[in-house]
Amino acid sequence: MADSEKIPTVVADDAHIVYKIVGAIGANQTSPLSALKRIVTKTNSTNVREVHAVKGVSFVAYRGEAIGLIGSNGSGKSTLLRAVAGLLPVAKGAIYAAGQPSLLGVNAAMMNDLSGERNVELGCLAMGMTPAEVKERKQSIIDFSGINERGDFASLPMRTYSSGMGARLRFAIAAAKKHDVLLIDEALATGDAKFRRRSEARVRELRKEAGTVFLVSHSEQSIRDTCERVLWLESGEIRADGPTEEVLKEYESYMKK
Numbered sequence: 001m002a003d004s005e006k007i008p009t010v011v012a013d014d015a016h017i018v019y020k021i022v023g024a025i026g027a028n029q030t031s032p033l034s035a036l037k038r039i040v041t042k043t044n045s046t047n048v049r050e051v052h053a054v055k056g057v058s059f060v061a062y063r064g065e066a067i068g069l070i071g072s073n074g075s076g077k078s079t080l081l082r083a084v085a086g087l088l089p090v091a092k093g094a095i096y097a098a099g100q101p102s103l104l105g106v107n108a109a110m111m112n113d114l115s116g117e118r119n120v121e122l123g124c125l126a127m128g129m130t131p132a133e134v135k136e137r138k139q140s141i142i143d144f145s146g147i148n149e150r151g152d153f154a155s156l157p158m159r160t161y162s163s164g165m166g167a168r169l170r171f172a173i174a175a176a177k178k179h180d181v182l183l184i185d186e187a188l189a190t191g192d193a194k195f196r197r198r199s200e201a202r203v204r205e206l207r208k209e210a211g212t213v214f215l216v217s218h219s220e221q222s223i224r225d226t227c228e229r230v231l232w233l234e235s236g237e238i239r240a241d242g243p244t245e246e247v248l249k250e251y252e253s254y255m256k257k
């Protein structure tokens, strides 16, 4: 496809993301004397420490692309994804996204005391489906998740599920809808091999339906199987952005050092 025909879905322009930790006390400020000083000068509550997690990231993602986000622990992958989803503010620069990006993570909100089936209904309504659509899709979502493969788990509270079962149900709910931009944070890694194959196939379908998929994963296999482009983040900066095989090769030799 020529560049002019490609439709941008997410644009990051020199984006910086900074966490502010209020009330954090430095290692050299724990002595009784410095505690007394803070009480006398009343400076305790104004103690703010900053973590500059993403530092000047720029990229353009296009419709139909599946982009893998890789990098060492703490390199800023999840932070960037949360900012694309609009859940974290950008301190400097900007991130623009088409439609409402949906973040699908292992921590997506579910009601643990409600049954899996009820969570499917609520999740679908929250994604904007009509009650009639929810009724029609509910069974196929439960079937896709495979939680009923070993008995009728869909009618049991979510707190009785293993972490893998919960993650599978979350993925099944989010994948039931067509997304302009779907952001997946490690969710594929939690399922077993059979579920992973099924979810990877669904990610490929979502791409065909013209959405853009971002996948954060430490599994090179998942990235290879799903993405044709990879963004490699290191210490909050983009180290490489290009075709999957090329970037993974560079990343592998960096990790071996």
Ligand SMILES: Nc1ncnc2c1ncn2[C@@H]1O[C@H](COP(=O)(O)OP(=O)(O)OP(=O)(O)O)[C@@H](O)[C@H]1O
Residues within 6 Å of the ligand: 019, 020, 021, 051, 053, 071, 072, 073, 074, 075, 076, 077, 078, 079, 080
């Ligand atoms: N809620 C938070 N408050 C303060 N700092 C945070 C918070 N979440 C993340 N950080 C910091 O931001 C940086 C990037 O973290 P992030 O979770 O985005 O990395 P990651 O690449 O997703 O890591 P991993 O591969 O371990 O999941 C780290 O230095 C981390 O300590």
